[in-house]
Amino acid sequence: MDQIMVFHGSNVEVSKPKILQNGFYKDFGYGFYCTKLEKQAKRWALTRKGNSIVNKYSYNENPNLKIKSFSDMTDEWLDFVVECRRGTLHDYDIVEGPMADDQIWNFVEGFIEGRITRTAFWELVKFNYPTHQIVFCTEEALNTLEFEGSDSL
Secondary structure (H helix, E strand, C coil): CCEEEEEEEECCCCCCCCCECCCCCCCCCCEEEEECCHHHHHHHHHCCCCCCEEEEEEEECCCCCCEEECCCCCHHHHHHHHHHHCCCCCCCCEEEECCCCHHHHHHHHHHHCCCCCHHHHHHHHCCCCCCCEEEECCHHHHCCEEEEEEEEC
């Protein structure tokens, strides 16, 4: 098992991550969202009201967990994001892959509403910078994280 550093941008220190189900559907559904990209976590933290804090965790992969991983934006990724944003639940412990940021989400909405085709969607998103997110969807998944500290921006 590999140990990987992941980051969570927030306005508070999160030493004990929790899965929040607040009715807002994100790319990969409910869970605790992190990224391997510290720069991206800083962007997340800076969008919060109040303090801007980047939390750091050691992630110890557990091969016994049910994990869905998307290495790139693909048709399968797009369909999964659309379903999660519609509120469809999945049974994965962890989901990892690219992020549909605000700009990409506008293209996803256009696709859902039929204003742009799937082909047009891929043309529009191919020039966006690389993104990464990993969401811990179950308590078992959260147990793979060990809090390493936080930094205020």
